Amino acid sequence: MKYLYITCIMLLLVSAAHAQSWKNQSIEQIFKQARTEAREKEFTKSREKLQYILHFVPNYHDVSLQMGRTYAWEGRYMDALLIYNRVLKQDPGFIDALHAKIDVEIWSDKLDKAYETTRQALEYHPDNEGFILKKAKIYQYGGDHDRAIETLNEVLKVNPANIEALDLKIVLEEESRQYTAVVRSGVDMFDQSFDPAIFGSVEVNKKNNWGAVIARVNYAHRFEQFGLQGEVDVYPVITDKVYGYINYGFSQSVLFSNHRIGAEVYAVAFDKLETSFGARYLQFSTQSIVTYTASMRYYLKSFELSVRPFYTHEKSFAAASIDFGVKRNFKKPETYLEFTAGLGYSPDIRINQTFAGQTDSFYTLESKRASIKVQRSLGDRWSAALESRVNYRELSAESDEYLLITSLISTIKFKF
Template sequence: MKQLQQQFLVVLFFVCTAVFSQQKEFNGDPDVTFETARKLAFDGQRKQAQDSLVMLLKKYPNYNDIRSFLASTYSWDGNYKQAKKEFLHVLENDPKNETAWVAAINNELWSEASFSALEMAKKALENLPNSEAILLVKAKAEEKSQNPEDALKTVNYILNLNNNNVDAKNYLESLNQSLRFNSVGITSSVDLYSDEFDPMQFYALTYKRITKYGSIIARGNFSRRFNDNGTQFEIDAYPKIAKGLYAYLNIGFSNSYLYPNVRFGAELHQSLPHSLEISVGLRSLKYSETTNIYTGSVGWYTGNSYWSFRPYFTPGDSGTSTSGTLNYRKYNSDADNYFSISAGIGFSPELYQFEFEGNEDKIISLESQKINFGYYFTSKSKQNAWGTQLGISHQEISFDPGNFFWVTTLGVSWELKFK
């Protein structure tokens, strides 16, 4: 039945179009034609609907509902500039049209023109003071303009006007999550070897701060390996450079042979069309000698999934060692809730930070295969985040080439976010 209705609407549209083309002006019922165009637009035939709406506006240029709906279809198609032109025409004739103001402001937000959206919201409130719908999009524009504290004040003002505003309550919960710029976390893992080595323990304590320039992470690492203890202190930074371009910087220090004396990392990440991202970078580990590792990545977001591949190239006197890891993530509600699986081959000092004692060429050419599973989830309030990890590695023994041992890695993590 629905298919017959859609076919009827298409036939009706073409009949109307044929009639329009033979007339100098439209003489039919504008309300009936408008309703037909709306149904066509909602059924995915927006080009036909837009043609019909434009024809109507030639006869009824001040029919604001038609023009506003036409603007909305342009916005849905990503034609934000044309949508803005039509919305402004409506608002010039009807400055108290709340629905048009909200749609026009959302059009600016969708086009990532957050400052323009904020200015538009302020102008809308001059005509419609205390409009809860306009105040809500104003709060969203403030958040997108890197003013989340102002957004919080605005949404609280809405709730003072109407404590039963469900949309404002839901947005307040989301906003409180985004205002948690600080976090502390603990990570613990253990490597269980099939033979040769006793279990090796790893712990890390982190503090993270999100700023408008990017994230900064301070981390203290502690290891229990080879019946000895060692610590390492490092800092990660992810500075924003330009739209779609950011960097990764790392520096770490240790006075224990269990870690490099100095660790350094740098990488550039660039977003590309079609939800792709690429990066290129360097890692440097200084023991008695310095080992440089060249790396990069290719990532692809598709729906709620993310794929990435990262190779490592480690030059040495006997040639260049190559390793790589393929990673997959399946996201649930947000970026903190996901399942991951990764698989890799080859030995990389980036992932296995041991003192090589001058045997770098021999060790980085070792054969290795690994697979890791992870599950990460948050509390209902999103304030607490947990993670569990399971990894299995098949590693060639450095002092017994050709023979392998198995390594099982178990890990847990916890993070607390706060303002």
């Protein structure tokens, strides 16, 4: 028992000696170790070493700033600001301290104070790109995109090659354009004795703080008939990772459903997976249909993989369909390549509505379908897309005949 007690005492002494061994190192070695611990989020250990250094070198400003950063990274903004203010009282123009203080004031939503600190920093360093860039970000966070862009132009006057300023300017210009006009036109061609059918739409999209709204007019000219349908889509933001979809469409033409109502809720999980569940209601001249749908979209680097099933159940009709998609996004904004394929029955898939106006039971027709779409940015405001579709579908529910429909759709978008 005596030997066990002595052994425990020795182990404690060795452990204590090892724990304090860093004090035998040089000031710079201790500082390096403290920075490493801070990066590894061992803030208490890091501050112990930083405080030890400051005991011997009270005006070592880099150490003080590192101490402030550990508090800021923990969300203890007031503690961080006390340290930064103490450093700036001794050296009002110290660049690193000014940058650190502005960052903390931005993170703590004190934009007025951040702006004032930036103004003071620019009095000491009028041509400092970093401080001018900080001012632009303050305007951005405050929602004043116009003044933010003006400020970024000041940065680019000092240094036209400032990558961060160039990238942020592109983002701000994109965000400041709340409207998008879209013109879409297409043609269906049949392998039997039907004349080509023309269709398309004109829409205007508007982004808001609470979401987005789209007003659209669809048109169709087929089987010697012309029809229009008006639609409104609303995408309300519910939380940071949940948003909704609400749709209403109306038409008096037999080429469209008389009423179309859609609702869906989307949720993002793990920042890579988006799921949804919703329903569509279609009212035709002789029948109403409710279709349930869901979706799953997985983001894999520059790819998006998606699947969307549909299920329709009525007294005389019950069927399902499914669609798959693969989308490849490119670095250039608004530029991608997308392939989709699907099979089954679905009255809501607009590629299947070709025979509206010819038969009241067009929505019961089975089809196999595929499409490929390419979209490319044409500058910072314009983009264009071209889509080719193939739809192999039943000619009628009573026969065993199929019709091959090939479609070509072009789209032009303009942001303003």
